[in-house]
Amino acid sequence: MKELKVGIIGFGNMGAHLGRALDHATGGLVTVAGVVDPDDEKYQRNCDFLGNKPQRCATIAELRKMPLDGIIVASPNHCHLENIQELQGLSTPLLLEKPLDANFDKICDVLRFSEEYSGPIIVDHVMRYAPIISQTKKLVDSGAIGQICSVSFVQNCFYGNSMYHCFRRTMAGSGGMFIEKATHDLDIMHYIVGARASRVAAIARRQAFGGNKPNDLHCRQCDERFTCPESSNNTQYRYGNTDKMFEQSWANDMCVYAEEVDVPDNEVCMIEFDNGTFGTYTQCFFSPVSYTTREYEITGLEGILRLSLTIQGNHDKGRILHCPRFGTPEDSTVYEFDYRKRMHYNGGGAVARHFCQLMTGEAEPFTTVRQAFAAELLGQAATLAAQRGEFVVPQELLPDDLQGLWEEL
Ligand SMILES: NC(=O)c1ccc[n+]([C@@H]2O[C@H](COP(=O)([O-])OP(=O)(O)OC[C@H]3O[C@@H](n4cnc5c(N)ncnc54)[C@H](O)[C@@H]3O)[C@@H](O)[C@H]2O)c1
Structure with missing residues (x-):
């Protein structure tokens, strides 16, 4: 098999992890050949992390001249659209980091770009690739809990503070946590419920972070x-x-108490779907290391599924508990997933292999821009609902030229 070469725009934490995952998950078939990153220190550190010194291109125009089989965009959220637009006219397979951008107008532009782009594009919605989510989907589709009536997803994020040490701490930089972080959970909610959100209410507060420290303090x-x-x-x-x-x-150490910090760190939203299902999603970013959870409860007419994605100590064993409605405790089943030392609930390697197959033409995109857009449209609706203190209808946020896609989301 021919060796594959990728380029990475934004060679920070995630860019370097993706580069390493591509190497590991494909037995060294994929190498990072070129990168674009404005930060010298991050470039050096991440070359060490990768164990490889990819060519450092000063611009995307220079990177796109290289013979590349795939390109990854892993820059900060607010740079995504500008970065992607410089790839116009190519047909090279792309892996875009979530979210599509930090600002809803730009998120719409990324969707427009993807509808015109002639190569395949996937978004790194890595949770869809995690075995614990695939098993959940299989159980739901097999009728294990019957018709889904409601869902309740909760995330208490022990590394939430790291979000406030970097570009994610401002709405302009990240888009806020309903877009930056919840995009994974809202995407999985769509995947499991199989319906579109018809209205959303939310409350969001900044309770732990922000203050009066200088914005340039590290x-x-x-x-x-x-x-x-x-x-x-x-x-x-x-x-x-x-x-x-x-x-x-x-590696990011901006002050979490800086003046410019304006992103809520504790928030909840309530969603009604167009098939009658309803749900809640709660996320808190100042959870102790000793209390870190990502729990999904899915209630059906025939039973309940409870996913414990993260148990104490991140990336330990995950668990699905299946309790049939008319069963006794003996009828419950537990499925365990061991993801020690593996990123993202063991979905990281699967994304890397999938991207490799996308580059060789052996696969079609599994996690699409439209799916990511649907999750971010819902995140945007939740953000506005919290700001306005009222229900927001996601479809009403779609610009006229994208209304035709609503049925496809
Ligand atoms: N899929 C996931 O689960 C997941 C997990 C973590 C991060 N992410 C996403 O990955 C992206 C990067 O996050 P991170 O944690 O690696 O942040 P980071 O700050 O560690 O890395 C971003 C890198 O981009 C560089 N950069 C800044 N401006 C740039 C520009 N204009 N062009 C190119 N590079 C630029 C920075 O110097 C930095 O090295 C974000 O969009 C984030 O949401 C996704």
Whole structure:
């Protein structure tokens, strides 16, 4: 089999992880040949992490001249549209990091771009590839809980503080957590429920982060770095993992108490779907390391599924509990998933292999831009619902030229 070469735009934490996953999951078939990243330090650090020194291109125009089999866009959310637009006219397979962008108008433009692009595109909605989610989908489709009536998804994110140490801490940088983080959960909700959201209500507050520190303050220069409980070195210490893979994730150390921080850190939304199902999604970004959960409850007329995606200590065993409605405790079944040392509930390797097959023409996109758009449209509706204090109808947010796609989402 021919060796495949990829280019990465945004060679930070996720770009480097994707590069490494591509190498590992394909037995070294895929190499990162070129990258674009404005940050010298991150480029050097991530070359060390990758164990390879890809050519550093000053611009995307330079990168696109290289003979590449695939291109990954893993820059900060607010750069995605600008980066992608520079790939116009190519047909090279693309892997886009979620979310499509940080701003809803630009998210719509990424969708428009993808509808015109002549090559295949996948979005890194890595949870759809995780075995625990595939098994859940199989159980739901086999009728294990009958018709779905409601869903309740909750995420208490122990590494939530890391979100406020980087570009994610402003609405302009990330789009807010209903778009940046919830896009995974809302996408899985769509995948499982199989319907579109007809209206959304939400409450969002910023309760733990933000303050009056200068916007340019970094933990490494701060006099309070040993006493501040949220300094990047203290959060890393609490996390307690000195593994290179995890250390690399803590490279961003902007102050979580800076003036510009405007992203809510605790939020809940209530969603009604057009098939009568309803659901809630709650996410909190100041959860202790000792209490980190991502729990999905799916209630059907014939039983309940409870997914414990993250149990204490991130990336330990995940579990699905299936309880039939008319059964006794003996009729319950537990499915366990071991994802120690594996990223994203063991979905990371599967995305990498899928992207490899996309590059060789052996697969069609599994996680599409339309799916990502649907999740982000719902996230945008939740963001506006929280700001306005009223129900928002996602379809009404679609610009006229995209209304025709509503039935396809
Ligand atoms: N799929 C997932 O589960 C998942 C997980 C983590 C991050 N992500 C996504 O990956 C993206 C990157 O996140 P991260 O955690 O790696 O952030 P990061 O800050 O570690 O990396 C971003 C990199 O992009 C570089 N950059 C900044 N401006 C750029 C530009 N204009 N062009 C090219 N590069 C630029 C930065 O120097 C940095 O090295 C985000 O969109 C994020 O949402 C996805």
